[in-house]
Amino acid sequence: MSQDAILLEVRGLSVTFPGRLGPVQAATNVSFDLRSGEILGIVGESGSGKSVTVRAILRLVPPPGRIASGEVLFDGRDLLSLNAKEMIRVRGCQIGMVFQNALNALNPVRTIGDQLVEVLRVKRQASASEATESAIELLHQVGISPPRQRMKSYPHHLSGGMRQRVMIALAIAGRPLIMIGDEPTTALDVTVQLQILTLLARLQRELKMSIILVSHDLDVVQEVCDRLVVMYAGHILECGATEEVLSHPRHPYTEALLRSVPKISESAGRGRFQTIGGQPPELDQLPPGCPFQPRCRYARNICDEAPMTLDRPISRHGTACVVEWSGNAG
Amino acid sequence: MRESKAKSTLAIATTFSMIVLGASLLQPYLPSIPPDQQDLTSVLQAPSWSHPFGTDNLGRDLLSRTVAAARLDLGVALSVTLISMALGVLLGAVAGLFGNPMEAVIMRVVDAVLAFPFLIFIITVIAIVGTGLKGVLIGVPLNGWALYARVTRGEMLRVREQEYILAARTLGYSRLRIIMRHALPNAWRPAIVLSMADVVMNILLLASLSYLGLGVQPPAAEWGSIIADGQQYLLQAWWFSTLPGLVLVAVGAAFCIMGDAVADLLGEDPRVVA
């Protein structure tokens, strides 16, 4: 997937929230690309800004947060400059979104059939009968069977995995070019999680969609993502092909994170985990330059002045680290 | 901009309430015209320097009477609210924590009490017990506890599922300790918010009952009865009903504003936003 067209370009996105002592940056100067036909993973822990970033793409940042600066270029336009009506047309038809907890995202007092038909009528301008047939087709596509009978079910009749499938069906109903999944598998059982990830991969192929997958779980992104973006305290620290980033991390945070993930291995049951040390970042008390400094074993004085941009073009394996440590030979 | 306006409104409301409260409490100790002192030579005088609110039909200084009435109205309203709240919160907490059968019994009584038309209830109580404060002091809590119980039980249902309550049980704390130290303090927030609105309702209730002649009897100074007395003189001596009436409205509004602020304050989510 080398020279595919770039579908979405995020440039210098910054999102702020009001804090006790002034505005707090939840995302700072975030830039990345999404290429056509790829699955991009955005990985980070709490406070990394990953959720806020993808919500900003669809202008869904919850108030009092606001997008402070940046551009989101899609289809020749900057999404951040569109008015509300135009934005509504983008949502669902061009960019769809799947959230973490389907039980909260689905309307509990309407059948899933109704909810699907509604989306189809609005987004695809289908008639009632067309919409019903399309809805059944969608349910089939996401692996819910028997689809026709399930149209009459209410969300609470369905298991967690099935609800998530319905969410996905709703998201692809408008046949979007891009789908954003904000921790779509976090609340699910392990076996169901894998089914959903496989479904996403299959849909991506069949519908020729691109996917942005946000997750805190390195294993999940390793499973389905082509490229990865690693975020910490609102900044992008590293970006590159999944295999590359996970096997040869160029940023100390990525390296430390990889080491602390529990794995099933021969040394299981005997070992202790390697931890990152220090405390998670407080967004209103970040040091200048690189936010990972306080916990980084390679930190130097120059980190204070790190520009926090990737050192290589976004299409390559880049890091924001300015120190030459063993993983970052320059 | 909006925030500072809200803040200054709250400041005004609180200051005003403090002034009224303070004045009413200090009045007996300050040199001023006693509220009951009649002066039949200066009946129905318009507001002036010596009588800022004017005088009533018996020559009594209306400002003085209004301030004295504050003692009564606020005092009774606050007491009655506190009694209702204490009863209701306790019963609601018990219902929420201990479940059936106690919960069922308590909540059905709550339903019955709330379904009964309040005004008829209170008038009935007054008919039985007699007019004057007795009626209000007995009647209002007898009815008022129900809403507190319902609201507290609802919150308690949420609180008892919190893991710190489960932890308290696993750690071996006594039931009493769990209720008093862990459950109740976390469940009475809605009750407190309710009480702020309740105080205002009770002030108005007392004033209304006295206006109807069912509350305190003359010559006791009470906002409602003052307004009632002044009604017939509305055209000649507008200040008689109007000025005390305005004070009543202002105090009510002030409590409402303060109540909203308390609700906002208490409504803060104790979670840290990650």
Add this chain to the structure above:
Amino acid sequence: MPVDQDEILALKGLVKTYRLGGGFFGRNARSAARVVALDGVSLQVHECESMGIVGESGSGKSTIARTIVRLIEPDEGTVEFRGRDLFSLSTHDAKVTTRRIQMIYQDPYSSLNPLLSVGSAIVEPARVHGFVDRRGADEEARRLLDRVHLPARAAEKRPRELSGGQRQRVSIARALAARPEVLIADEAVSALDVSIQAEILNLFADIKEELALTLIFIAHQLSVVANVAERVAVMYLGRIVEIGPTQEMFFRSAHPYTLGLLDAQPGRHRKDRTQEPALTGEVPSAVDIPSGCRFRTRCAFAEPICEAVDPPPVLVSQEHYSWCHVLPRKGTVDSRQDIASSEPSSIRLESQESWLA
């Protein structure tokens, strides 16, 4: 199975069902449906061991935890702590005994009373049980905070000022104040960030050593349990389906569900992403448990006997039992090659190397 000398906790034949009222389920003429949470669970835990219990939703793992600490009373069966049945003790004795079994809960945001300072909260158990009086409280709070690697000044903070990981440490400190002998971690790290999980798991390992505790670890993620537990029990729909030493379980597992769980662990980049996961479908409703072997509806190895007969435990190797008619018969490591060649197309058993990090 013979009674162990150093057996500290024994669960015998635990059964717990819940009746479902009207609402979504009980609409037919028959009596209201029953949800089976535990369907005959027996387990022995040895003193000072680290035991892991793994399962997905509906497996009953949390019900077990809550039954052990007496939050839930079983319909049948006993829970014995050092030989004494916890549910047949007098209220007083029960209280004194259950203090010695403590639990750390899952949600760091609801496991601490938001109105209490950290210091008050963690010292309370010590005060309640008389280990410390008012004068010794401060010292005890410092001691406990130190034990969980929190600074002494944390004592004045309120829970809302702490991060998820710090709150779990406070919960652990509070549990330790009761001087327990058994510590149950009910998904205690599931709600935490990955790097913080590692810290808390290390903490558990530390205090287990320092205080000679018995640890019962309940999780839905195999990888977490794999690193902290010496023995693992895998649960499915209210029963234990496989139990054994950790290494055994993960490299020579003898139950299709365990294999399915292992296969479902994400993190081995499936390059083509065309293969469907081995375990299809979802856990059946606990209201309607399949006859015979409850796992048969999702099992690639199911045979006719699986529908008819509930599988008895089969001894696979030392201390390793599996409740399955089919897989244990096929042997362990060596025979896995046979299984791989004769398998139905929906299960892919990968070679041992792929499990290595």
